Amino acid sequence: MHPALFGTMAALLVASALSVILQRSPIRSALSLVVTLFLLAVVFLFLDAQLLAALQVIVYAGAVMVLFLFVIMLLNLQEDRPAMAKVAVRGAAAFIASLFVLAAVRFIVGGAPSTGTTAMSTAVSADFGSTEAVATLLFTRFLLAFEVTGVLLLVAIVGAVVLAKRRLV
Amino acid sequence: MWIEVGIAVIKTLTVLLLVLSLAGILGWVERKGSALIQDRIGANRASIFGFAGAGLVNTMAADPLKFLTKEDIIPKGADRLLHTLAPCVNMFPVIVAFAVIPFGDVLVIGERVINLQVAPLNIGILYVLAMMSLGVYGVVLGGWASNNRWSLLGGIRGSAQMISYELGMGLAVVAVVMTFGSLDLQAMARAQGHLIGGWIPGWGVLYQPLAFLIFLCAGIAESKRVPFDLPEGESELISGYFTEYSGLKYLMFFMTDFIEIGVVAGLVTTFFFGGWQVPYLMSDGFHFPWGAQLLLPQIVVALLQIGSFLIKVLFFCWVQVLIRWSLPRLRYDQLMRFGWKALLPISLANALLTAIVVLAFQG
Numbered sequence: 001m002h003p004a005l006f007g008t009m010a011a012l013l014v015a016s017a018l019s020v021i022l023q024r025s026p027i028r029s030a031l032s033l034v035v036t037l038f039l040l041a042v043v044f045l046f047l048d049a050q051l052l053a054a055l056q057v058i059v060y061a062g063a064v065m066v067l068f069l070f071v072i073m074l075l076n077l078q079e080d081r082p083a084m085a086k087v088a089v090r091g092a093a094a095f096i097a098s099l100f101v102l103a104a105v106r107f108i109v110g111g112a113p114s115t116g117t118t119a120m121s122t123a124v125s126a127d128f129g130s131t132e133a134v135a136t137l138l139f140t141r142f143l144l145a146f147e148v149t150g151v152l153l154l155v156a157i158v159g160a161v162v163l164a165k166r167r168l169v
Numbered sequence: 170m171w172i173e174v175g176i177a178v179i180k181t182l183t184v185l186l187l188v189l190s191l192a193g194i195l196g197w198v199e200r201k202g203s204a205l206i207q208d209r210i211g212a213n214r215a216s217i218f219g220f221a222g223a224g225l226v227n228t229m230a231a232d233p234l235k236f237l238t239k240e241d242i243i244p245k246g247a248d249r250l251l252h253t254l255a256p257c258v259n260m261f262p263v264i265v266a267f268a269v270i271p272f273g274d275v276l277v278i279g280e281r282v283i284n285l286q287v288a289p290l291n292i293g294i295l296y297v298l299a300m301m302s303l304g305v306y307g308v309v310l311g312g313w314a315s316n317n318r319w320s321l322l323g324g325i326r327g328s329a330q331m332i333s334y335e336l337g338m339g340l341a342v343v344a345v346v347m348t349f350g351s352l353d354l355q356a357m358a359r360a361q362g363h364l365i366g367g368w369i370p371g372w373g374v375l376y377q378p379l380a381f382l383i384f385l386c387a388g389i390a391e392s393k394r395v396p397f398d399l400p401e402g403e404s405e406l407i408s409g410y411f412t413e414y415s416g417l418k419y420l421m422f423f424m425t426d427f428i429e430i431g432v433v434a435g436l437v438t439t440f441f442f443g444g445w446q447v448p449y450l451m452s453d454g455f456h457f458p459w460g461a462q463l464l465l466p467q468i469v470v471a472l473l474q475i476g477s478f479l480i481k482v483l484f485f486c487w488v489q490v491l492i493r494w495s496l497p498r499l500r501y502d503q504l505m506r507f508g509w510k511a512l513l514p515i516s517l518a519n520a521l522l523t524a525i526v527v528l529a530f531q532g
């Protein structure tokens with residue numbers, strides 16, 4: 001990935017991410033998040049991770065965020081009033097946010113944790129990020145994690161059904 | 170380097186122009202088809218110097234001009250930015266979905282072999298599904314940004330419907346992927362070139378008849394057409410999520426509808442009806458099962474393949490028009506019940522069965 005291209009993408013990404021928290025209207029915030037997730041998928045695409053990019057769009061931009069929008073529309077949320085947040089809540093939020101900023105600054109100033117190579121210059125094999133390569137990894141090296149995640153999702157689905165049913169009875 | 174870029178640009182522009190003109194032609198086919206089925210003379214009002222061209226003048230010249238000259242109205246209290254953005258967000262994913270649908274095998278010019286597919290992506294079909302899942306936003310935004318109850322109801326109906334039918338469609342595609350062992354649509358089309366028993370073309374529909382039916386149903390539901398057109402339901406919602414649109418923006422919603430027909434037809438053709446395959450046509454000419462041969466130059470073969478693809482796509486567009494004008498609209502609970510309790514379990518069972526059969530044949 002060309003540094004200039006990466007810079008452009010990263011700038012757009014940060015701008016849309018900022019837009020998520022700066023927009024007053026919840027709908028626009030949610031849509032900014034969609035744009036952020038989509039741009040992240042584009043970055044994945046430039047980094048040769050085609051499958052990851054497609055899954056990112058299908059799962060996050062295409063499914064999860066639609067449900068977010070759905071809820072916002074059905075609840076008919078109005079513009080957020082900043083004054084309503086309590087001082088303590090705002091203080092806690094500011095503290096957590098500053099931790100993230102500190103971590104980011106440390107990362108930028110001190111450079112990435114040493115892994116031997118830098119991400120920009122790593123040459124990848126021809127089938128890197130292809131469906132076959134990811135599938136092979138999933139079903140060999142990460143089989144246990146893969147299966148456990150499957151069970152976890154199953155539990156979540158059953159839980160959702162139980163919660164939805166209880167309301168009716 | 171520049172020649173490659175040039176070829177890519179030419180391929181992209183050709184497909185884009187084809188898709189847009191397909192939308193125009195389908196606008197005419199839809200009206201003419203409805204007139205034929207309802208036993209009336211249709212789409213014959215517009216004429217240029219007495220030439221009505223069986224109504225083709227309507228869609229090719231009169232319609233765009235009329236939409237262009239209409240006032241563009243944004244309702245009071247609507248979100249102006251999102252209201253304008255919605256038709257674009259609706260149209261974009263549908264058009265770019267065509268990028269991975271192959272319209273021919275290869276074209277050989279001199280030393281150069283051109284793959285007749287705009288974007289040869291390793292993840293092909295996942296890309297189409299990703300674009301289809303983005304299609305929801307145009308509907309939701311159009312509905313919400315119009316500041317109109319009918320629009321909002323239409324938008325919410327539309328998104329619920331599209332999310333529900335995406336599942337059935339996705340699982341039908343899973344079965345197809347397992348059959349061909351690839352996500353790349355060009356590889357799928359090539360895999361359908363063999364003959365079963367030396368006579369019958371080995372098209373996907375023979376291996377996956379159930380997936381074909383599921384995919385067609387889900388595809389029509391995804392493009393929100395009768396019998397699944399509740400988001401527009403004019404007797405209840407005026408015209409649903411695009412009630413408050415006029416002029417060019419309305420035309421964009423209108424065209425998206427027709428391009429979606431084209432996408433579904435293109436995918437059905439590629440998955441189940443051999444894509445660009447012509448029966449008995451190999452890369453060097455016809456090889457008939459009774460032993461006769463007819464050798465053809467490569468360019469003729471490529472043109473035959475492109476023609477075959479276009480004919481198949483137009484046929485499935487026509488099938489969708491036929492379905493639209495012959496069926497009544499479902500009720501909303503029927504729509505949801507069909508999607509979740511019929512289509513989804515059947516496609517799950519189909520995927521499982523396919524997995525077992527594929528495993529048995531491999532192992």
